[in-house]
Amino acid sequence: MSSTPEHVDVLIVGAGLSGVDAAYHLQRAFPWRTYAILEMRDSLGGTWDLFRYPGIRSDSDMFTLGYRFRPWLGDKAIADGDSILDYVRDTAVENGIDKHIRYRHKVLRAEWSSADNQWTVTADHDGDTVTITANFLFSCSGYYRYDAGYTPDFAGMDRFPGPIVHPQHWPAQGLDVAGKRVVMIGSGATAVTLGPALTEQGAHVVLLQRSPSYIISMPERDGFADRVRRLLPARTAYGLARAKNVLLATAMYQLSQRYPKRMRAWIHGLQQRWLPVGYDIDTHFNPRYKPWDQRMCLAPNGDFFRAIRHGKLEMVTDTIDTFTETGLHLASGRDLDADIIITATGLNLRVFGGLDLTVDGRAIELPKAMAYKAMMLSDVPNFAFIIGYTNASWTLKADLVCEYVVRLLRHMDAKGYAKATPVRDPSVGPAPFLNFEPGYVLRALDILPKQGDRAPWKLHMNYLRDLPKLRYGKITDASMVFERANGAARVPTAKKAES
Template sequence: MTEHLDVVIVGAGISGISAAWHLQDRCPGRSYAILERRDNLGGTWDLFKYPGIRSDSDMFTLGFRFKPWTSEKAIADGPSILAYLKETAAEFGIDKHIRYRHRVVAADWSDADNRWTVRVEHDGEEFEITASFVFAASGYYNYDEGYTPQFVGRDDFEGIIVHPQHWPEDLDYEGKKIVVIGSGATAVTLIPALAESGAGHVTMLQRSPTYIGALPDVDPFAVRTKKALPDKPAYVLNRWKSILFQMAQYQLSRRFPNFMRKQLMTMARRRLPEGFEVEKHFNPRYNPWDERLCLAPNGDFFRAIRQGKADVVTDTIERFTKTGIKITSGEELSADIIITATGLNLQLFGGAKISRNGEEIKLSDTMAYKGMMLSNMPNMVFTVGYTNASWTLKADLVSEFFCRVLNHMAAKGYDTFEPEHPGDKVEQRPLLDFTPGYVRRALDYLPKAGARTPWRLKQNYLFDLRLIRHGKVDDEGLKFSRQPARVTASV
């Protein structure tokens, strides 16, 4: 007999744990299970194992609103974040609902049965679960494969090539010459960590610069508030200080990009050796926050350069050689290890095939309602966090709204919700107003957003508080319905 659940949550990372807590708190009568394809919870924080792995977002906002982050350390490393997630899941009994090594292969909505049939692979065998609702909490990138461009001569290189998404636990880099290809958050994290833990020398090879800012990993404001106030008020104050700081930084960057560019360049110049080519290596072609701003806690990235343990080369790759990388200028960068910190492959729903009445749904034909539901997908919610703030801020809002919808449906006797595509009435926009490579590569694959509410994404937490936490559930974009009672023919 096929198991039926009220809610199937896909993924046991930040989004899945948030969804489970809100379900338990706001909809306690609903049955649910979390299907996690890996052997452990934590999502991103269990997957990535490279040295120095940490969050660019502060923990007062990356942590859950219902589970305060109590340490004064605002920028936490990956193992600390994973431990926090495990503690949260255990404290609220969420861990008892997680089914590990359960990969969702496909999900099909049946209009006739008014439910999802979820096909699951577990330890080599496939089976089906039915669910009234599916909550896709699997993030937005491919866990199996990171993005690596085709490099001419790759097979000629006699050293080791590593992608950070698949970091070997036994990689010996002590005393080795390392070239890290890329200038995003992963490279900015890896380079000081390698330099400070025994690498011979580390070179960041970038095609173009990235903006890098520096903040202390221990927030002085948090230290003072924790001494002056009880734990709960201190946490609330620190959380809102972080939210408003993130928003102010982003808005300042968008409205006064030249001013923000000057501030970031000055920050870099003060932390680098005299005579360093700051304009060449730290002055991007784009404006601040056209792509995500990288963070160097305590200026560690700049310190590694200042101490001579790392350097930066801005050029393009001609080819790999036996002993390193030949760049377009003609110089060869010698390396024992090449790390391709070249980005992610974007993927929604963990790569599962989504269909309706057996017909596959093309994501690019759908439009996102409030950034969390898609037209033509009844009774399904997904989480994609903010690009300019902590992922968890949006994840918690999505979970709240999902529970508000469930309770509205229970009160009114509905059993189905579905965003109605507005058609030509609303101009289409890209789902993510953001231009890093992994987004540009996926534009033809992604759903669309719209030019106005509730189809528009503003990447603004205060706006979303009004729209999602306090806005109407039954607005113009969301259609509710009830399944007609089935009539049994008399004999």
């Protein structure tokens, strides 16, 4: 039996929203290129296949979360998780992408050889070691651990006799909450989604938060999209709705950053209209941070506020002293009785699915690496990754990265290059990769690569700024070094070349 590993032109890691996006762009641009997708789970869909808690939905509208190349045709702009999963799966099947997916392949390490100008990737498949070589490696594995959500080490957790459930690990058989007292710990998007859904199942929910988040109501349907759909072809209507939502989201973020006091007051006014007269907004809806320093939470059609107004959901802003035999004892002295406790306390961030990278025998230490255009790493050849926007839809960034990778590969083909490596200028100063303050990011700053203080190393969380640069800008610049297969010519890319 031959011991020669299987070889593909491009190896994609992850078969979620980003992985399907990458595969579509790759095969459309290069139908002759071979590729494979390694997925550690036994089904595609990533986040939308993993999370199964009641009410799971997007916190971005589907006209921007949907792919640029495939219109979202659903009725709801804020769609439920099953509909999003169907959309991703249908996209994969319609384009034959599903045939390229290798399930239950957990990628362990990737080793670059400059002598061969290729990656050797090692994965675990049901206990067996699988090796694949590739000319280009594309990480689309998301940003958090799928096997373990984040739960703080609360005192006395072993004293509570009832179920303690993290939403990332919702029981497959479901959780009977009808008539139960449910205390949910957390204040982020998951808690804001799950709370109203549990009240609809008959639970009385107490949402216990250490500090509030910004929560705003948004229509479940997009009136503008509905109107243009009646007048225009589906693809044209989708493009217009997408553009409108990009502009609105960008404007809201920019206004929040420039005029935080005014935006806080505006959000406060919107919440007053939804909440009961005299409700203590200053305690329960007054975050410590400025608008959009963390992600804004959405309440479709005001469902979160309706649950409060109807007495089905209670907000408590306090900290936990200890778990007890009957629920929680709080720092204020108050006791919360509970039949079920849900820890909607966040994610454990993990870069590239925990993949270990080495280049010519040298281990890549991510905290010492710098991100090039927020999609490649300094001194790491033929490698790209997708990490979406923190202030907008994930897919907006994924689409742009995929388009850029296609343009990069075309340029390399045209010039006969086998290797493309971003090389960091030592004068570029480092900064944290994400200027963003949710707990899961702050807990992981020491494992993330850095960004720089100037282009092309500086990260812009702005789709409208990235669009012209990544979709139409030059591939060549002074930071990207290309090399031909024989290694004879290292080409300083400050020279002009076709892109």
